Amino acid sequence: MARYIAQRAIAFIPTVLGISLLVFFAIRMIPGDAITAMLGTEAGMLTANQRAALEEYFGLDKPLYEQYLSWLGNLLQGDMGYSVRHGQPVLDVILARFPVTLELAVMAVLIALAIGLTFGVLSAIFHNSPLDLLGQLFALIGLAAPNFLIGTLIIYVLSVYFGILPNAGNYVELTEDPVRNLQQLIFPAITLGFAFSASVMRMTRSAMLEVLGQDYIRTARSKGLKERTILRRHALRNALIPIVTLVGVETGYLLGGTVIVEEIFTLPGIGRLTYNAISQRDYALIQGVTLFIAMNFVVINLIVDFVYTLLDPRISYAKQH
Amino acid sequence: MRSAKFLSVSLIVLVALIFGAIVPASAQDGDNILIMARAADTTGLDPHLQTAFASLRLLELIYEPLVNLDADLNLVPALAESWEFSEDATQLTFKLREGVTFHDGSDMTSADVKASLERILDEETGAATRANLTSIETIDTPDDYTVVLNLNTPDVPLVSALATVNAVILSSDVIENGDPTTDVIGTGPFMLEEWIPEERTILTANPNWWDEGPFVDGIEMRVIPDEASILAALRAGEIDFALLNDPLVATLLIDDPNVELNRAPAIAYHVFQLNAARPPLDILEVRQAISCAIDRQAVLDTAALGEGKVTGPLTIPAYELPLDEYFCYEQDVELARQLMEEAGYADGFEMTIIAASAEPPTALAEAQTIQAQLAEINIQAEIEPLELSVYVDRWLAADFDAAVALNGGRSDPYSMYVRYWTSDGNLATVAGYGDETLDRLMREGRVETDPEARFEIFAEFQRHLVEMAPWVWLYTDYEYTAQQPYVEGFVPMPTDSIYSLAKVTLER
Numbered sequence: 001m002a003r004y005i006a007q008r009a010i011a012f013i014p015t016v017l018g019i020s021l022l023v024f025f026a027i028r029m030i031p032g033d034a035i036t037a038m039l040g041t042e043a044g045m046l047t048a049n050q051r052a053a054l055e056e057y058f059g060l061d062k063p064l065y066e067q068y069l070s071w072l073g074n075l076l077q078g079d080m081g082y083s084v085r086h087g088q089p090v091l092d093v094i095l096a097r098f099p100v101t102l103e104l105a106v107m108a109v110l111i112a113l114a115i116g117l118t119f120g121v122l123s124a125i126f127h128n129s130p131l132d133l134l135g136q137l138f139a140l141i142g143l144a145a146p147n148f149l150i151g152t153l154i155i156y157v158l159s160v161y162f163g164i165l166p167n168a169g170n171y172v173e174l175t176e177d178p179v180r181n182l183q184q185l186i187f188p189a190i191t192l193g194f195a196f197s198a199s200v201m202r203m204t205r206s207a208m209l210e211v212l213g214q215d216y217i218r219t220a221r222s223k224g225l226k227e228r229t230i231l232r233r234h235a236l237r238n239a240l241i242p243i244v245t246l247v248g249v250e251t252g253y254l255l256g257g258t259v260i261v262e263e264i265f266t267l268p269g270i271g272r273l274t275y276n277a278i279s280q281r282d283y284a285l286i287q288g289v290t291l292f293i294a295m296n297f298v299v300i301n302l303i304v305d306f307v308y309t310l311l312d313p314r315i316s317y318a319k320q321h
Numbered sequence: 322m323r324s325a326k327f328l329s330v331s332l333i334v335l336v337a338l339i340f341g342a343i344v345p346a347s348a349q350d351g352d353n354i355l356i357m358a359r360a361a362d363t364t365g366l367d368p369h370l371q372t373a374f375a376s377l378r379l380l381e382l383i384y385e386p387l388v389n390l391d392a393d394l395n396l397v398p399a400l401a402e403s404w405e406f407s408e409d410a411t412q413l414t415f416k417l418r419e420g421v422t423f424h425d426g427s428d429m430t431s432a433d434v435k436a437s438l439e440r441i442l443d444e445e446t447g448a449a450t451r452a453n454l455t456s457i458e459t460i461d462t463p464d465d466y467t468v469v470l471n472l473n474t475p476d477v478p479l480v481s482a483l484a485t486v487n488a489v490i491l492s493s494d495v496i497e498n499g500d501p502t503t504d505v506i507g508t509g510p511f512m513l514e515e516w517i518p519e520e521r522t523i524l525t526a527n528p529n530w531w532d533e534g535p536f537v538d539g540i541e542m543r544v545i546p547d548e549a550s551i552l553a554a555l556r557a558g559e560i561d562f563a564l565l566n567d568p569l570v571a572t573l574l575i576d577d578p579n580v581e582l583n584r585a586p587a588i589a590y591h592v593f594q595l596n597a598a599r600p601p602l603d604i605l606e607v608r609q610a611i612s613c614a615i616d617r618q619a620v621l622d623t624a625a626l627g628e629g630k631v632t633g634p635l636t637i638p639a640y641e642l643p644l645d646e647y648f649c650y651e652q653d654v655e656l657a658r659q660l661m662e663e664a665g666y667a668d669g670f671e672m673t674i675i676a677a678s679a680e681p682p683t684a685l686a687e688a689q690t691i692q693a694q695l696a697e698i699n700i701q702a703e704i705e706p707l708e709l710s711v712y713v714d715r716w717l718a719a720d721f722d723a724a725v726a727l728n729g730g731r732s733d734p735y736s737m738y739v740r741y742w743t744s745d746g747n748l749a750t751v752a753g754y755g756d757e758t759l760d761r762l763m764r765e766g767r768v769e770t771d772p773e774a775r776f777e778i779f780a781e782f783q784r785h786l787v788e789m790a791p792w793v794w795l796y797t798d799y800e801y802t803a804q805q806p807y808v809e810g811f812v813p814m815p816t817d818s819i820y821s822l823a824k825v826t827l828e829r
Contacts, residue, residue: 030710030711031710031711031714031715032710032711032713032714033710036710036713036714036717037364037710038364038365038370038371038372038373039370039372039373039449040372040373040709040713041713041716041717041728041748042372042449043449043713043717044717044740044747044748044751045449045450045451045452045453045740045747045748046447046449046452047444047451047452049444049445050444050445050446050447050448050449050451051447053444053445053446053447054447057447085364085365085518086518087365087366087502087503087518111335114331114332114335115331118331152549155549155550155553156549156553158343158553158557159552159553159554159556159557160553160556162343163556163557163558164343164557165550165553165554165557165559166342168358168543168545168550168553168554168557168559168560169358169520169521169543169544169545169554169560170521170543170559171520179341182338182341182342183338183341183342184342186338186339186341186342187339187342190335190339263546263547264547264549264550265550266543266544266545266546266547266550268517268519268520272519272546273519276519279708279709279710280364281710
């Protein structure tokens with residue numbers, strides 16, 4: 001198992017390197033650099049010497065390949081570079097914001113699973129009943145409604161009808177004040193979880209329906225097993241495999257941060273960090289975050305693979321003799 | 322059933338969390354801290370380098386220049402108590418205020434002023450405002466509280482060029498031995514305690530400030546990126562004070578009984594820039610036709626809900642002219658069509674308008690209104706929305722047919738327009754047009770000391786500019802701030818400055 005993990009991790013290195021190369025050149029091809037981002041139109045007031053001095057300060061004066069190689073060299077020593085805007089090492093900046101995004105992602109996934117799995121299973125069991133139709137309608141709304149609309153509506157209702165706003169730019173960490181922290185995160189988590197629960201629900205329903213139509217289910221029933229046992233031990237467990245894949249992909253996406261929800265609910269997460277870094281052409285930070293998100297996907301993929309082995313004993317990564 | 326149990330338990334937990342979150346947070350009485358919110362954050366802490374409005378709003382509370390502007394844009398003493406030009410305006414002498422200390426306890430003397438100005442003038446620093454101070458040849462400091470600027474040419478607007486955050490006085494110690502990017506030591510009413518980028522900035526009151534105040538113990542500046550959320554936070558009473566940018570959001574507060582909205586007419590101006598270097602915009606009649614075809618009031622009403630007023634080139638109240646003195650400030654489509662015919666373009670032509678999406682928030686709406694108005698004289702305009710830095714890049718390179726822009730104003734007409742309308746102005750290419758008359762008037766305006774004569778010079782300047790129509794000036798809007806009723810003493814400024822927070826009290 002450990003060998004398998006090591007193999008997978010190593011196989012990802014070329015992918016991650018390729019991403020870093022792509023991002024490195026892509027962001028430098030976008031018009032504008034850290035200087036125009038900082039000065040705006042005032043950048044036109046600089047003399048040639050001033051511009052040269054600022055380019056040196058921002059590390060923009062060296063040729064591209066040299067910049068890439070020195071960045072890569074530093075990276076291999078564990079140094080992700082320096083964010084010119086934040087005035088801090090890139091890794092510190094990312095790690096300071098990752099807990100929010102992680103917590104939000106976990107809460108959103110839990111909400112999505114709680115709602116999605118339950119409704120999905122119920123829809124499958126009672127399929128074509130009014131309950132099923134209700135579930136389908138809910139899924140449709142969840143998939144169609146944009147999350148910025150849901151988020152803004154929630155804030156509007158809270159501030160106008162309840163006279164409160166859980167987060168007015170004073171985000172508290174989980175370790176500082178768990179109660180307030182949950183209060184601040186529950187609504188953005190619902191906003192994200194709502195859309196996600198719709199896709200979980202639909203996937204659960206269809207996976208369940210397919211599994212329930214299988215021969216071995218019929219066999220189990222004819223053997224006299226209780227319906228509840230059949231559902232739990234045989235049907236759901238097998239239906240979970242595609243759902244786990246879905247959850248893995250979605251979690252990876254959520255860990256990359258969702259800019260819109262973070263902007264609306266004022267959360268200092270990875271999404272806003274990346275968006276601002278791009279607007280400010282903070283190259284080191286953009287590269288660092290992209291790498292970080294790519295690594296997240298690697299880790300999640302490994303976890304998903306591991307979960308498969310738990311669900312289906314036929315899947316094993318141990319060496320076959 | 323198992324599912325049902327799972328469902329009900331998780332739903333109960335969810336509902337409990339939701340209701341828990343609806344409980345209002347503990348009130349913040351007894352705390353004499355002003356809580357302020359804004360959508361954009363400071364982009365850096367070096368006051369000589371940072372030009373973004375969001376950065377200036379923070380740095381002006383920490384650092385101070387030699388002179389400042391009051392609400393009527395008159396120059397008032399700040400770190401300098403008085404100033405005087407020599408007879409021929411080639412020497413400017415400042416008498417400094419005594420007893421001013423930096424946040425680290427050291428005294429402010431002429432050595433600090435000299436070091437700060439020299440830092441700006443040093444090309445290695447990369448200070449954009451250097452371009453406004455190039456007349457300074459040498460700086461003498463005959464004593465601790467006198468600074469003499471020896472100029473290489475008479476430069477009357479120099480004093481107002483120094484009334485900016487980009488020309489504040491730093492400690493010579495920090496300049497020589499420290500790093501202004503991280504050692505934030507100023508003379509201002511507030512001291513920087515903590516800056517968490519994109520989250521919040523904590524300021525504490527400076528107990529040794531030379532003027533009376535501050536009357537709050539500190540300011541907490543929070544970044545709330547969505548202005549609708551700022552509105553919600555104001556309504557929920559979670560914040561005391563807010564800076565707002567979008568008229569569509571700010572106007573929602575006009576009839577709000579619980580929150581006060583302040584509007585100050587700004588000196589920044591919304592303008593439709595034409596690139597007179599690109600045919601057929603190089604033909605005078607074509608540009609004039611465009612100027613006549615555009616209904617400026619309609620652009621203001623559509624894009625900014627009428628929040629502002631139509632303006633000529635100079636937005637400084639002391640230099641404003643009645644709008645009827647300008648060529649074609651009333652929409653005249655007939656005349657526009659005639660002019661197009663004279664130019665040989667009765668069938669119109671195609672052109673592209675660039676606009677920065679969301680900067681300002683009204684940019685695209687302005688572009689669309691203008692597009693519709695230009696269609697009446699057969700000009701097919703295509704709008705190209707660009708991300709801000711991409712827009713800046715194109716704008717600086719003058720790589721556009723036309724651009725919708727919001728350009729900054731200054732308190733002096735020469736400082737405001739020397740960059741565009743003189744043949745060797747830094748942004749002359751961006752302006753796309755120049756002529757003898759503009760050059761001459763600018764030269765005269767730089768050395769003229771008599772206010773009435775100066776007014777006449779710049780009146781002629783404005784009328785000529787509008788007639789040559791390289792740009793079409795549209796309107797000035799308001800600078801918005803919003804506050805709870807218990808916040809007293811804030812004075813909104815046309816420069817958007819929030820310096821008066823130093824005099825604010827919280828009466829709750």
